[in-house]
Amino acid sequence: QVQLVESGGGAVQPGRSLRLSCAASGFIFSHYGMHWVRQAPGKGLEWVAVIWYDGSNIYYADSVKGRFTISRDNSRDTLYLQMNSLRAEDTAVYYCARGWSDFDYWGQGTLVTVSS
Amino acid sequence: DVVLTQSPLSLPVTLGQPASISCRSSQSLVSSDGNTHLNWFQQRPGQSPRRLIYKVSNRDSGVPDRFSGSGSGTDFTLKISRVEAEDVGIYYCVQGTHWPPWTFGHGTKVEIK
Numbered sequence: 001q002v003q004l005v006e007s008g009g010g011a012v013q014p015g016r017s018l019r020l021s022c023a024a025s026g027f028i029f030s031h032y033g034m035h036w037v038r039q040a041p042g043k044g045l046e047w048v049a050v051i052w053y054d055g056s057n058i059y060y061a062d063s064v065k066g067r068f069t070i071s072r073d074n075s076r077d078t079l080y081l082q083m084n085s086l087r088a089e090d091t092a093v094y095y096c097a098r099g100w101s102d103f104d105y106w107g108q109g110t111l112v113t114v115s116s
Numbered sequence: 117d118v119v120l121t122q123s124p125l126s127l128p129v130t131l132g133q134p135a136s137i138s139c140r141s142s143q144s145l146v147s148s149d150g151n152t153h154l155n156w157f158q159q160r161p162g163q164s165p166r167r168l169i170y171k172v173s174n175r176d177s178g179v180p181d182r183f184s185g186s187g188s189g190t191d192f193t194l195k196i197s198r199v200e201a202e203d204v205g206i207y208y209c210v211q212g213t214h215w216p217p218w219t220f221g222h223g224t225k226v227e228i229k
Contacts (some may be wrong), residue, residue: 045157047217103157
């Protein structure tokens with residue numbers, strides 16, 4: 001069965017960096033585009049970034065452009081989100097989700113807390 | 117950017133009664149490939165989102181048939197024919213036609229009266 005497992009979240013000070021991972025299993029990872037979506041505490045869902053199945057197309061939300069980098073390692077079936085220059089407003093649960101316009105499977109999420 | 121406006125924001129429903137959630141788009145969601153990439157998600161308390169409906173009206177595997185999606189162009193609706201206790205949560209629509217960005221509605225909270 002399809003599984004997406006995020007990791008790498010934690011508490012970090014403003015301006016610092018964090019790298020999230022999303023380990024995929026149960027499907028051919030290299031065939032699918034993948035998204036990162038976040039949810040601030042008590043708020044709705046916000047799309048963050050997407051990467052094409054082969055990494056050739058990447059897009060970011062304006063709120064993270066220039067600070068976050070999405071990447072993937074198809075040999076390891078893993079999606080990444082490198083988050084630099086973190087701000088308090090980046091505090092959220094970060095989910096990975098499968099598919100270009102599908103979002104058909106989601107991970108359980110990993111919490112990132114940015115606070116001094 | 118496409119704006120999705122959901123209504124109502126809160127929906128108290130009596131068990132066994134129907135419920136309806138609207139998602140209106142600021143522009144048509146019909147894509148150049150002829151598909152309409154409008155999906156519906158359920159997020160139960162403390163859980164990850166779960167897709168219920170894709171491309172307007174297609175129910176995902178395992179989703180009870182009391183859930184249905186309809187609509188076209190800019191107006192879309194998620195209906196629950198008879199609300200059960202397990203349906204409590206927040207429901208979101210998302211569009212994947214005009215990207216980037218992919219945009220979500222603000223969510224509709226379904227609760228039991």
